[in-house]
Amino acid sequence: MTFFEQVPEPSRGSRPRRSGARGARTAALLLLMAAVTLGGLWLVSEDSASDEPLLSRILPGLSAATPALDDEFAALADRMVLTPEGREVLASTQPRFVDAGELAEVCGSDSHGTDDTILLGCFTGFTQSRAQDRIVILEPTDDLVGRSLVTTAAHELLHAVFARMPGEEQSRVADLAAAATARLAADDPVHEQIAASMGGDEASRATEQFAYLGSQMRLDPVHDAELEEIYARTFEDRTAILPR
Template sequence: MGSTVGKRIAQGVAVTLALAVAAGGLIAYSYRGDIQDHFLATSFEPSDRIEQLRDEIQLNASGDRVFLASQPTIGGRADFNRWCAGVDHTEEGHVLGCFAERRIRLFEVTDERLTGVVETTAAHELLHATWVRLSQDERAELSRQLIAEYEKTAAADAAFKQRMSVYETLSSSAFANELHSVFGTEVRDVSPALEEHYARWFTDRSAIVSWYEGYHGVFTELKAEAERLSIELENLRADVEARSADYDAAVQQFNADAAEFKQRNERYEFSGNKALFDSIRGELLERQAELDAIRQGIQADTDRFNELRAELVELNDVSLELNDVLDSTLTEPTTPVEEA
């Protein structure tokens, strides 16, 4: 009797243990991605620059785990092009980061005028890393929300629609993936559902948007100033040309009238009529002074035109320089310059 009861108790314990092991296995399977990320993150040793980025992009525990599990690295053109060799560089814009082979790769930009570009790119690539970790159902639902948000935003913001046109050849799922990263890093106001989703990874997403607005504003201001100068230049050019044409006609008429006055005087037409001579001569001198003032005004505006044109050229040079800074495909010199 005792042995039978004992056997039944043992069987009961065995069944309980089996259920516990099965439940534990199910939990482990469900969280296998998080577990894998945990081990990858804890075994990764980030560089000082990556540590700095971790602080700057305002990650919570989940975002930090995915970021480190993606083993982020940052480097110059040679390293970056080797890391991201498989990334399509044919689209418009600059490739400043990639998520390849489940790793985040970043192009280092040190120009202080473009502070924020690396931070924004790091957050952008992190969101690509989180996208692949979502279930198929999660991605389907999130894609629906993102497309709806895109249609609303694009209808109200032509610049945003143009910005996203570089992805127009992508499949719908790949386009949603890009929207996921763009909305999360570049758009301040998104739907409450999307804001809640991004809170899974960031403690303060608005900080990321501020990084983006900071460096993007540099290009926006350059473009706006260039457009303002171009309009002013065109208006000034048209005005100077019109006034110059009127001035040339007035000078020709003045020269003709002055020549006629001289001929009349040489024919002694004003003999005995000094008052008429003085009147015509005074009128000609007054016209001459007026013409000289007009000439000086035209010359001043011509000088102003040349100054504005120089400013526009300088702005264009700055824009080209900044674009070169962001161009990760430029070849770096490999042969040192010999000293004399």
């Protein structure tokens, strides 16, 4: 999945918008073809000769150790006040800064923005291998992009966090995020941001709500306590990253 980040209003963070998942579908198709070529083996099974999942033995690159964050993203992780778990997820996506042209190419966008929107970053990945998750962010070459950097990175990181949740936990988080979103003021701009990011894809509602709430919104301390506990796995102090 790919996401578009709109330039934030002074009181808001970035506004992601979703495009198609062509890269994800292509990668999934290639993986399927590899499975067929190898005789229709079960990609996630184990056999008596090894405790290592078969997928890892077929494609050892998928199980490679998580690389360390480079200095720029280590500093960004500090600014986001990430927990060790949050830093590990960020590092696993091999985040990198790119120019606008490469960002549009990686994120699968034919759009170059409008007068008030630009592409700031995206998260890509596919369910067959979370090891292929990636985050790319526009190089912060001006003040506007620089000011949105923490919000953009936090938003994309939360997509990666959500993607790694087991299905049962995703369902629970989806319910919590939906309830928290419903409690926001009806005229809060985040509702339009979420709708625009979904682009009509109902399946992306949960991850968009989870990412928007976690990177931009102050939540109800009573009703949303469970959701805050989930965010606390990623952020040591989530309030420190919220747009002022």
